[in-house]
Amino acid sequence: MAKRPLPSARPLDSFDREILRIVQQDNKTPQRMIAEAVHLSAAAVQRRIAAMEQAGVIRRNVALVDPDALAVSVTAIVEVFLRDERTASIDRAKALFRATPEVQQCYYTTGGTSFVLVILTQDMRSYEALTRSLFSDHEWVASFRTLVALDRVKADTSIVIP
Amino acid sequence: MAKRPLPSARPLDSFDREILRIVQQDNKTPQRMIAEAVHLSAAAVQRRIAAMEQAGVIRRNVALVDPDALAVSVTAIVEVFLRDERTASIDRAKALFRATPEVQQCYYTTGGTSFVLVILTQDMRSYEALTRSLFSDHEWVASFRTLVALDRVKADTSIVIP
DNA sequence: AATGAAAAACTACACTA
DNA sequence: TAGTGTAGTTTTTCATT
Numbered sequence: 198m199a200k201r202p203l204p205s206a207r208p209l210d211s212f213d214r215e216i217l218r219i220v221q222q223d224n225k226t227p228q229r230m231i232a233e234a235v236h237l238s239a240a241a242v243q244r245r246i247a248a249m250e251q252a253g254v255i256r257r258n259v260a261l262v263d264p265d266a267l268a269v270s271v272t273a274i275v276e277v278f279l280r281d282e283r284t285a286s287i288d289r290a291k292a293l294f295r296a297t298p299e300v301q302q303c304y305y306t307t308g309g310t311s312f313v314l315v316i317l318t319q320d321m322r323s324y325e326a327l328t329r330s331l332f333s334d335h336e337w338v339a340s341f342r343t344l345v346a347l348d349r350v351k352a353d354t355s356i357v358i359p
Numbered sequence: 360m361a362k363r364p365l366p367s368a369r370p371l372d373s374f375d376r377e378i379l380r381i382v383q384q385d386n387k388t389p390q391r392m393i394a395e396a397v398h399l400s401a402a403a404v405q406r407r408i409a410a411m412e413q414a415g416v417i418r419r420n421v422a423l424v425d426p427d428a429l430a431v432s433v434t435a436i437v438e439v440f441l442r443d444e445r446t447a448s449i450d451r452a453k454a455l456f457r458a459t460p461e462v463q464q465c466y467y468t469t470g471g472t473s474f475v476l477v478i479l480t481q482d483m484r485s486y487e488a489l490t491r492s493l494f495s496d497h498e499w500v501a502s503f504r505t506l507v508a509l510d511r512v513k514a515d516t517s518i519v520i521p
Numbered sequence: 522a523a524t525g526a527a528a529a530a531c532t533a534c535a536c537t538a
Numbered sequence: 539t540a541g542t543g544t545a546g547t548t549t550t551t552c553a554t555t
Contacts, residue, residue, distance in 0.1 A: 217424055221422055223419065240552085252428075256423040259382070259421060261420070262379055263417075294512060302516065306506040308506045344469060344470045349466060350467055351456060389528080390530070391529075400542065402531080528549105529550070530548080530550080534543105
């Protein structure tokens with residue numbers, strides 16, 4: 198449940214988009230500097246940011262941490278195939294993946310595959326253990342296919358500490 | 360080239376990890392509150408955060424934006440297969456994917472697949488156009504397989520504005 | 522849009538493990 | 539020596555006009 202239609206009072210104008218572009222790269226940028234860059238007053242920038250946070254356009258403000266620094270060495274992309282695609286099965290799977298911190302990302306997809314997950318773990322042992330509790334232990338998972346990332350070429354994601 | 364071993368002056372202690380856990384969820388949390396939570400002074404927290412930013416443990420501080428708010432409606436997970444896996448081919452591919460803003464994430468992987476990409480575009484038309492310039496136009500791409508996300512179940516990623 | 526008050530971030534310095 | 543806490547300074551945020 199709970200998608201995010203949200204009041205969405207006003208559509209974003211080009212000022213909003215410019216502000217977003219900046220805070221997406223560095224949300225510690227002083228509003229004073231943002232103001233200068235987009236040619237608005239600092240107060241206006243502040244109100245727009247507050248409004249966008251309120252409206253859910255800005256979801257969260259976070260520090261992006263290097264996984265290596267946390268000794269998280271395994272990045273796996275996993276395709277998961279469910280035995281059936283009834284709503285109940287899908288919802289159950291979504292709930293499980295959402296509740297599992299090692300599952301950093303989860304997409305429900307077309308194309309035969311049911312889900313694609315991005316999983317981070319400390320090492321291969323814990324990855325193997327995780328796959329057991331996530332997949333092998335459930336009869337409603339038909340199969341899964343793991344791709345281990347040798348290089349995180351581009352991956353600015355908000356990781357969750359293990 | 361250019362991995363990120365980095366001076367890595369000191370290994371993270373449990374204070375650092377606690378601080379990270381907090382700023383990963385909300386990097387606007389006042390240092391005063393963080394200090395209270397981890398039982399340190401605000402100044403100590405400030406110094407530790409600065410040190411971790413310096414050391415690259417904290418990569419960036421960003422606002423996470425809802426893709427829907429930016430009318431980015433297509434999320435695709437793409438497996439890319441290269442014709443050959445020589446270093447030069449791989450590096451060329453990495454460079455291309457890194458330089459393409461719509462490619463939000465890129466992993467180089469084991470398991471037959473060469474790369475897994477997460478791509479965001481406005482709509483299907485622009486996705487189709489993008490695949491042409493990314494894949495079809497290059498003879499060194501053997502093939503690719505697209506999985507379109509019907510639901511971004513879990514995806515707290517720092518997206519790039521189109 | 523500009524001013525001013527409140528709060529947060531940062532700095533200097535003395536102290537302690 | 540490396541790191542902390544206190545206290546004082548600067549900068550940013552936020553509310554009011």
